[in-house]
Amino acid sequence: MTAKKKPPFIKQQGFKLFLMLAPFIVLVFLLNYLPLWSWRFAFYDFRPGLDMTWDRFVGLDNFRNLLGNQFQREQLVQVLINTLAMSGLVVITMPLPMFFAIFLSEIKFAPFRKTVQTLTTIPNFISWVIVFSVANAAFATGDGFVNRFLIQHGIIEQGIPFLSSPNNVWITQIGWYLWKGMGWSAIIFFAAMTSIDTGLYEAAECDGAGRVARIRHITIPGLLPTLFVMFVLNIANFVNFGLEQPLVFQNVMNLRWIQTLDLFIFNQGITGRQQSMAIAVGIFKTIISLILVFGANGLSKLIRKESVF
Amino acid sequence: MAKRRNTKLKLSDVLFYVPTYIFYGVFTFLCIFPFYYMLINAISANDLSARGLIIFIPQNIHFNNFLEVFRLRGIGQATFISFARTLLGTVTAVLCTSFVAYLLTKKILWGQKFWYRFFIVTMYLNVGLVPWFLNMQMLGLTNNFMAYIIGVVNPFNLVLTKTYIDSLPASVEESAEIDGAGTLRVFFQLILPLSKPILATTAVFTAVLQWNSFIDNLILMTNAPQYNTLQFVLWEFFNRAASVAQILQGGPGGTADPALLMTGTSLRMTISIVVVLPIILVYPFFQRYFVKGIMLGAVKG
Numbered sequence: 001m002t003a004k005k006k007p008p009f010i011k012q013q014g015f016k017l018f019l020m021l022a023p024f025i026v027l028v029f030l031l032n033y034l035p036l037w038s039w040r041f042a043f044y045d046f047r048p049g050l051d052m053t054w055d056r057f058v059g060l061d062n063f064r065n066l067l068g069n070q071f072q073r074e075q076l077v078q079v080l081i082n083t084l085a086m087s088g089l090v091v092i093t094m095p096l097p098m099f100f101a102i103f104l105s106e107i108k109f110a111p112f113r114k115t116v117q118t119l120t121t122i123p124n125f126i127s128w129v130i131v132f133s134v135a136n137a138a139f140a141t142g143d144g145f146v147n148r149f150l151i152q153h154g155i156i157e158q159g160i161p162f163l164s165s166p167n168n169v170w171i172t173q174i175g176w177y178l179w180k181g182m183g184w185s186a187i188i189f190f191a192a193m194t195s196i197d198t199g200l201y202e203a204a205e206c207d208g209a210g211r212v213a214r215i216r217h218i219t220i221p222g223l224l225p226t227l228f229v230m231f232v233l234n235i236a237n238f239v240n241f242g243l244e245q246p247l248v249f250q251n252v253m254n255l256r257w258i259q260t261l262d263l264f265i266f267n268q269g270i271t272g273r274q275q276s277m278a279i280a281v282g283i284f285k286t287i288i289s290l291i292l293v294f295g296a297n298g299l300s301k302l303i304r305k306e307s308v309f
Numbered sequence: 310m311a312k313r314r315n316t317k318l319k320l321s322d323v324l325f326y327v328p329t330y331i332f333y334g335v336f337t338f339l340c341i342f343p344f345y346y347m348l349i350n351a352i353s354a355n356d357l358s359a360r361g362l363i364i365f366i367p368q369n370i371h372f373n374n375f376l377e378v379f380r381l382r383g384i385g386q387a388t389f390i391s392f393a394r395t396l397l398g399t400v401t402a403v404l405c406t407s408f409v410a411y412l413l414t415k416k417i418l419w420g421q422k423f424w425y426r427f428f429i430v431t432m433y434l435n436v437g438l439v440p441w442f443l444n445m446q447m448l449g450l451t452n453n454f455m456a457y458i459i460g461v462v463n464p465f466n467l468v469l470t471k472t473y474i475d476s477l478p479a480s481v482e483e484s485a486e487i488d489g490a491g492t493l494r495v496f497f498q499l500i501l502p503l504s505k506p507i508l509a510t511t512a513v514f515t516a517v518l519q520w521n522s523f524i525d526n527l528i529l530m531t532n533a534p535q536y537n538t539l540q541f542v543l544w545e546f547f548n549r550a551a552s553v554a555q556i557l558q559g560g561p562g563g564t565a566d567p568a569l570l571m572t573g574t575s576l577r578m579t580i581s582i583v584v585v586l587p588i589i590l591v592y593p594f595f596q597r598y599f600v601k602g603i604m605l606g607a608v609k610g
Contacts, residue, residue: 020408125521126584127520148364265437
């Protein structure tokens, strides 16, 4: 039998498969790549009033204005500080879920351990709106139960405005972040712990190692690779603290400290009418973000000889 | 060496376990008490809850709020939209993402590697909020329900599903193809049933995202209140004090009993419970899928 002649390209199986994929390619292009075309508006002057009339080409003026005007420069610097501070706190508190997992696994009474594990992961699956609803129920000046409790017991005279206070905004925000994510982040460490060789623990026990020694010399070293992966992922997300959390918690009093890059872009470009400027800031953010992703991945390749992404 | 069981409690154990148990007890309490608090406030007498008197124990329990709340302006509709986007969005996204994943497992696919990257890059390519909004506007997806469910290819789930399908034995698929089954038929009758575990995982993640999402509602549906979701309605309560009063005015009213009359507090608590309940109810059943998802995610990230 002679070899069959290759059918023409458009009749090949591979091309037929491509045709089935094509609608999805078009869709993803329209939704995820086409927005890049709107980046051009960063170089235009937007005139408020008429909706979406992007007329005059102004080159780099929007970028220059961002840094030229002193008020705006100070605002932007504050926004950058807020973003870095909150992301920095995320990185610093990153080992907490690891310790959460380590100490919980020391508890031998399984029903208690399982219950804690299940219940502490629930906050991860509720929206930030609900977290704010919880915050409100707990800390509102008028009817929050913490204020109510303190007043009833004569500890304070008037309600403390916990939520609309310019003090300790970063700390309280990281507190909510941990409340929501701690139990869930711990799960990954539970999983990593199961892959630690149990022989090591038996050997340690024979050598008379106590609990602290076991944790220090076996469990923590065993979990370090996982911690490192989490670290790389967090570094890659350093400028993305996220929009939802600061958005639901923001108010006039704490705006100065809670405004991260994402929230700033939202306030200026969606609520406000500074679209061009917001796009310019967004481009800046995207570029830093991509550099961080590749940088973090390079770091991972260098140290673990393995790429994270 | 003979194995020795510890029967006696050592002092060091007590010093370790007591604070550990207390810490986990307190942390767990902090994680669930707010939900309990919202629930007891939603079912207690409304005049008591408005004065902040319901802290640990519900009083004069009634379930009127849950009936009443759906009669208020916009809330029944918002509940419908929230359920609709979660159901439609999850089914279409899981089907489409797994179909794309299946096609991308085929080495003979024209430009397979390139297209795989084309989809994956969208995970890291964050174009920015304003360009996204302008683009959606250009595509006519503002004030349009389609905007909620159009993003059917989720790159993260795509990676998970493709990895899973890759791990299925190739012989099954080959034998089906020899029997003359077309690509679509192999996908629906063979690949989908075999991939159930991973589909369940991606489905629960997608459903939670859909249910919780409110930024898209906030930015895209400015002139279409009929497409507002429960999350958004709840957010508006906190943001626009006036809207609470407005909504309460829209209610049937006429009840003279202060224990049943809706207040701002009872409204907020009731809606919070309505929003949270589906998640809390289904979570215990789907927990293992969530856990599996994060494991796979950690491996493939």
